[in-house]
Amino acid sequence: MRLIDDEPPAAADAVVIGAGVVGAACARELAAEGLSVCVLERLAPAAGTSSSGEGNLLVSDKLPGPELTLAQHSLRLWARFAEEAGGGGSAGPRFGFEFEAKGGLVVADSPESLAGLAGVMAGQRAAGVEVTEVDADRLRDIEPLLASDLAGGAYYPQDCQVQPMLAVRALLAGAVRHGARVVGGAEVLGAVRESDGALRVHTSRGTVRTSRVVVAAGVASPEVARRLGGRAPVLPRRGHIVVTEPLPPVIRHKVYEAGYVSDVGSDDGTLLCSSVIEGTVSGPVLLGSTRELVGFDRRMSTQAVAAICRRAARLFPFLSEVRAIRAYLGLRPASPDHLPIIGADPDVPGLWHATGHEGAGVGLALGTADLLRALIVGAAPPVDPAPFAPSRPGLRATADDPAAREATAGDSAVDGTIADPAAGDAAGDPTDREHADA
Ligand SMILES: Cc1cc2nc3c(=O)[nH]c(=O)nc-3n(C[C@H](O)[C@H](O)[C@H](O)COP(=O)(O)OP(=O)(O)OC[C@H]3O[C@@H](n4cnc5c(N)ncnc54)[C@H](O)[C@@H]3O)c2cc1C
Structure with a gap:
């Protein structure tokens, strides 16, 4: 064709x-x-x-409102399209796109952050999002290599991923x-x-x-x-991603820290970084991500890359022993509201x-x-x-x-x-x- x-x-x-x-x-x-x-x-x-993105199809990072409603509709259409296109995975047909219904795990590293997450979950649940609270001692049943001192989290089975x-x-x-x-x-x-x-x-x-x-x-x-x-x-809102060497499938879900949701909705133009981590079908783990308003500046920021690596190792300590093989950045097209x-x-x-x-x-x-x-x-x-x-x-x-x-x-x-x-x-x-x- x-x-x-x-x-x-x-x-x-x-x-x-x-x-x-x-x-x-x-x-x-x-x-x-x-x-x-x-x-x-x-x-x-x-x-x-x-x-330049990660390809997450998320409901977990959206608060109740029009964007969540659109995301829920969109997610249903992605699942249907993945079926039509023949499913995901490298063994899929010519135009497969690695669709994975992998689920998302949001983790809190402090009691305050966990309390905030509980409020978010309650609103999302009322809006039809599937979400389960995960106690601190159960987090590692879902992601065995997570840090052992996290405060707790939430599991969102509807979150998916594609290769964009x-x-x-x-x-x-x-x-x-x-x-x-x-x-x-x-x-x-x-x-x-x-x-x-x-x-x-x-x-x-x-x-x-x-x-x-x-x-x-x-x-x-x-x-x-x-x-x-x-x-x-x-407006362009710049974001960086760090890519690790290929690893066996040790990170199974999309995992991100609870502070990510407030970063997404923030109007702060300075460098914000919250950890967003996921494995890929081909092996490398993607570590994200930053947000900053720096116009069309596409120069790589070592400060941003260092912040991403630091935050990622906080959630998954084994990552401090893993090599990063490259980093890239992109400009998110952001509207004022x-x-x-x-x-x-x-x-x-x-x-x-x-x-x-x-x-x-x-x-x-x-x-x-x-x-x-x-x-x-x-x-x-x-x-x-x-x-x-x-x-x-x-x-x-x-x-x-x-x-x-x-x-x-x-x-x-x-x-x-x-x-x-x-x-x-x-x-x-x-x-x-x-x-x-x-
Ligand atoms: C670090 C990072 C992580 C991200 N992670 C995710 C994620 O996990 N999930 C998610 O949903 N989103 C994610 N995003 C956001 C997502 O990548 C963007 O929202 C999305 O790619 C925007 O797509 P678009 O088609 O609007 O724009 P683009 O992909 O930029 O496409 C616009 C196209 O228009 C073309 N064009 C421009 N001017 C002209 C012209 N005059 N004539 C003809 N063509 C023109 C350009 O060449 C370009 O190809 C991420 C973004 C970044 C930067």
Whole structure:
């Protein structure tokens, strides 16, 4: 099956900008609905943040509310998709993506942290999350190599994991099977509105005419939306991961410390680190993760790497004897209120958004795609769309809005209207182009 084309078709019912996990999921969903779909990717599939994460599909790290509801819906769709794609594991079929329903173990290293976790569990349980309290002396029945002095924890059997790059490939393959075209090396430069209201999208590889454009460009979404006359207030939130040498399957679940949940929802821009640890099908253990607001700075931080290793050895002391073989980082696409941006642009007819998923884009991708499909075709939405609407008050620009400042930093190309594709050259984040190698 040919996955990547060199040039766009003359026309498509829908154009999806970005072949990360969110764009790939949207393309598959819209193509399955019967729309002709063209995916435009300036580099290659999963060249953006989708190659820099861990691939957890979590309910455990979400507090009751719209994001948890979307995650629960999304998780059901991932399980169904894994079945359709033939299950996970290296022995799986060509487009398997290592789907593992491995469960998550959240551990607390102090009585205070355990008390906080108990409160989180109670709320999640009421929202339909399966969770069991684990006493301190039972933690090592679940993960035998955990430190012996932890205060207790919680086990979440619904948490799952995928290999995100393989998942992107499987989703794109699904889209192509339904007739979608995926064009690599095609940077979207802008669009012009034609006399009948259709949009002609201009790329570095030619043009495509359409009536619907979906911005799924991750941390480049502000720039891409701006080239199309819209607005997507997304900021990069940097995160590091450390990878160990391959080990036998000694860590069986996703294990993370209770403080991770508050780090996820925090607005603190300085370096935050809470331990997130998991084995992989191929052997290396992934140690995460940090969060910090440092713009598009993609330089490796030794401080971040050291903090991750220190925290990981606190939970699993044997890791202090294990070699780290590499580290990598990525930029989470974060919205100002930590909720993804899904739905119609309030100002530009035909422009749609599926972006801003921060540290949960893999987990939320299929639910996002399902919601977007329903909104585009006018079907009943699977979850309440209001909290994710691009027009919601939490996304409104203000004079001192950091997202708006970041989005317009270095502006030089387009004036914010769908008009002049020639003007929309390479403004925005120059370092994005280097990321293909990361
Ligand atoms: C350290 C770390 C750990 C993480 N762990 C997890 C996890 O365990 N679980 C989870 O769910 N999430 C995790 N995430 C978050 C997750 O990786 C992201 O939310 C997700 O990958 C975002 O996907 P996306 O498709 O929106 O963006 P991207 O993957 O960045 O895709 C956007 C695409 O748009 C393309 N593009 C940009 N501009 C243009 C243009 N002008 N024209 C054409 N194409 C363009 C880019 O090249 C890119 O391929 C993690 C992230 C990090 C950094």
